[in-house]
Amino acid sequence: MGQMLNINRVIALVFIAIGIVFLHSAKTFEPGFLDESLMMGPMAYPTWLLYIWIAVSFLYFLGGQPEAKTEDLSSSAKALLFNLFLIAGYFFLFPVLGLPLSTFLFLVAFLFFEGIKDAKRLLLFSFSVSFLFWFIFEQILKISMPRGVLNLFS
Amino acid sequence: MLENILASLSMTFTPEVILILFIGVVFGCIVGAIPGLGTCVALVVCLPFTLKLDSISAIALLMGVYGSSIYGGSISAVLINTPGTPQSAATGLDGYPMARKGLAGQALGWVTLASIFGGLLSCLALMVAAPQLADLSLKYGGPLEICALICMGLACISSLSEGNQIKGILMGLAGLLLATIGNDPVSGEMRFIFNTDALAGGISLMPVVVGIFPLAEVFYRIHELRSSKEVQPIECSSLIFPKLVEWKGRVTNLVRSAMIGIGLGILPGVGATASTFVSYTTAQKFSKNGLDFGKGEPDGLIAAESSNNAITGGALIPTLALGIPGEPATALMLASMTLHGIIPGVRLMVDNPDVVYSSFMLLILANLLIIPAAFIVIRTFGYIIKAPAPILLGLIVVCSLVGVYIPSGMFFDVPLALAIGVMAFGMRLYNFPVTPLLIGYVLGPQLEFNLSQAAIYRGDMSVFSYVTTSPLAMVLFSIAGLFLFLPILRSMFLAGKSALRAKV
Numbered sequence: 016m017g018q019m020l021n022i023n024r025v026i027a028l029v030f031i032a033i034g035i036v037f038l039h040s041a042k043t044f045e046p047g048f049l050d051e052s053l054m055m056g057p058m059a060y061p062t063w064l065l066y067i068w069i070a071v072s073f074l075y076f077l078g079g080q081p082e083a084k085t086e087d088l089s090s091s092a093k094a095l096l097f098n099l100f101l102i103a104g105y106f107f108l109f110p111v112l113g114l115p116l117s118t119f120l121f122l123v124a125f126l127f128f129e130g131i132k133d134a135k136r137l138l139l140f141s142f143s144v145s146f147l148f149w150f151i152f153e154q155i156l157k158i159s160m161p162r163g164v165l166n167l168f169s
Numbered sequence: 170m171l172e173n174i175l176a177s178l179s180m181t182f183t184p185e186v187i188l189i190l191f192i193g194v195v196f197g198c199i200v201g202a203i204p205g206l207g208t209c210v211a212l213v214v215c216l217p218f219t220l221k222l223d224s225i226s227a228i229a230l231l232m233g234v235y236g237s238s239i240y241g242g243s244i245s246a247v248l249i250n251t252p253g254t255p256q257s258a259a260t261g262l263d264g265y266p267m268a269r270k271g272l273a274g275q276a277l278g279w280v281t282l283a284s285i286f287g288g289l290l291s292c293l294a295l296m297v298a299a300p301q302l303a304d305l306s307l308k309y310g311g312p313l314e315i316c317a318l319i320c321m322g323l324a325c326i327s328s329l330s331e332g333n334q335i336k337g338i339l340m341g342l343a344g345l346l347l348a349t350i351g352n353d354p355v356s357g358e359m360r361f362i363f364n365t366d367a368l369a370g371g372i373s374l375m376p377v378v379v380g381i382f383p384l385a386e387v388f389y390r391i392h393e394l395r396s397s398k399e400v401q402p403i404e405c406s407s408l409i410f411p412k413l414v415e416w417k418g419r420v421t422n423l424v425r426s427a428m429i430g431i432g433l434g435i436l437p438g439v440g441a442t443a444s445t446f447v448s449y450t451t452a453q454k455f456s457k458n459g460l461d462f463g464k465g466e467p468d469g470l471i472a473a474e475s476s477n478n479a480i481t482g483g484a485l486i487p488t489l490a491l492g493i494p495g496e497p498a499t500a501l502m503l504a505s506m507t508l509h510g511i512i513p514g515v516r517l518m519v520d521n522p523d524v525v526y527s528s529f530m531l532l533i534l535a536n537l538l539i540i541p542a543a544f545i546v547i548r549t550f551g552y553i554i555k556a557p558a559p560i561l562l563g564l565i566v567v568c569s570l571v572g573v574y575i576p577s578g579m580f581f582d583v584p585l586a587l588a589i590g591v592m593a594f595g596m597r598l599y600n601f602p603v604t605p606l607l608i609g610y611v612l613g614p615q616l617e618f619n620l621s622q623a624a625i626y627r628g629d630m631s632v633f634s635y636v637t638t639s640p641l642a643m644v645l646f647s648i649a650g651l652f653l654f655l656p657i658l659r660s661m662f663l664a665g666k667s668a669l670r671a672k673v
Binding site for chain 2: 022023026030037040041044046047055056057058060061064065067068071072074075078086088090091094095098099102103105106107109110114118121122125126129130131140144148151152156157158160161
């Protein structure tokens with residue numbers, strides 16, 4: 016069973032499952048209106064693609080050998096996971112805290128975790144970048160970015 | 170053609186455009202010189218800054234980055250023996266030994282002039298060939314022929330995924346499927362939105378490109394940082410250009426290598442790295458100093474550099490004339506144009522001649538601006554390479570967030586980019602090529618639209634008899650078939666051969 020279900024075959028099964036979910040959505044699709052002049056319905060092309068997708072995924076499953084060379088993540092898994100949460104937190108807090116504040120907090124946390132411990136350098140760099148991005152986009156390019164809690168002070 | 174060139178000159182030669190182009194060239198050289206980042210990351214990081222610019226200034230920034238990043242990669246190949254971009258791998262073979270002999274300035278001088286020559290010759294080829302190709306495609310291109318052309322572009326996915334064809338094809342299909350989410354381009358019906366209003370307009374370009382290039386790269390670099398060693402650059406503060414007499418006997422090599430770069434650049438899917446090594450080995454065969462290749466021979470540098478920079482113009486020929494990108498950077502250039510309301514495809518030269526001809530001019534200027542940019546980048550290279558990697562990664566994350574948010578102003582795109590980034594990182598770990606996904610995503614809507622048009626033209630005819638009405642479409646479909654199946658057959662043949670060898 017272990018030999019049968021190597022990582023490539025698991026990926027192939029995931030691809031087949033995705034294909035089936037989409038195919039089900041395509042098959043149960045009800046068009047809002049019927050345009051007689053169109054020779055191809057809105058789901059015709061995606062349906063062909065999905066059949067090909069499932070067929071190629073099946074071929075991939077059949078030929079799926081264990082990966083000869085994979086990256087060893089044991090030394091970096093913790094850092095990757097932490098940084099993933101950090102970036103996700105930054106992306107989700109960006110509308111709440113606004114661009115300058117969320118960028119400052121993200122950079123301080125990210126750089127500290129990645130080994131820059133010099134507090135003066137860390138704070139100066141994070142502040143300069145946050146200010147520069149705010150200045151370039153808000154003041155020079157006149158692109159309105161989320162201000163979040165900073166609105167309370169204006 | 171002449172009036173288009175004159176019109177584009179007046180649009181291109183403004184102080185604002187030249188300044189933006191120069192900033193693009195310097196930025197391209199710097200990012201290109203940082204190992205692992207490359208042209209695509211540089212282009213994506215620049216995208217948010219182009220959004221408030223007019224289309225010519227935006228293209229100036231992108232052309233500056235595109236035209237100079239490969240050259241930037243050669244600076245690190247010479248000074249730290251680590252090519253900044255894969256295309257510069259052959260440059261390090263002779264550049265680094267020269268630098269170690271204390272001739273770093275001379276090596277960079279050869280690299281700079283050969284790069285500029287290759288880039289300029291490829292611009293000339295682009296200006297001559299692209300309009301002819303576009304004319305031909307408009308003359309003979311109905312929906313069926315355009316479908317065949319797009320299939321040809323898609324079939325290149327197979328050669329872009331050498332040794333991993335099934336994975337490449339799956340990624341290409343994933344890109345095509347991703348493009349079907351949201352509005353149907355013909356009827357406007359909403360598909361695969363799973364009751365999520367934010368998906369009604371489809372998955373926009375920025376979350377896809379930001380996810381698969383810079384964000385995936387950030388995760389990969391975080392992983393690599395735990396195992397990489399620090400590199401010490403060789404000191405070099407100036408460029409020393411070769412004297413005219415030193416070019417004696419080397420001009421043929423320069424021209425031949427540039428021609429190889431242009432020729433292989435036009436062919437989709439061959440890739441700049443492959444063509445650089447083809448030029449390098451050809452030069453080694455023909456050079457009277459062939460035995461010195463790999464020990465610091467300028468002929469090797471000339472071959473590698475004029476070829477890798479000639480790729481830029483060559484690869485733009487099918488991209489601008491036919492809307493078929495053959496490599497990730499041109500796919501990204503094409504996709505970036507859509508952000509500025511420029512629709513890629515065979516009508517690009519007819520509908521936007523100002524943009525296309527300005528692109529030619531900007532690429533020529535970008536190549537010329539490499540010289541002043543090189544002085545800045547080479548002088549500061551020591552600082553650039555010594556800057557802690559986390560600072561750079563943090564900046565890339567911030568640029569990615571801004572780049573995703575600005576075009577649509579939708580928060581939904583931001584976590585979507587992160588999800589695509591995590592998936593792209595996973596794909597990279599399991600050797601799934603991500604470029605086919607981008608090519609499929611860019612070409613998907615055009616393929617569907619033209620298929621739908623072709624279905625109307627077909628009427629009651631069977632598909633086979635309809636295809637046989639157009640010899641051009643038959644030829645193009647056959648070429649697409651060859652592009653798709655030849656690499657697969659080659660891989661199978663090589664696998665069979667090695668299995669046989671293992672048995673013996």
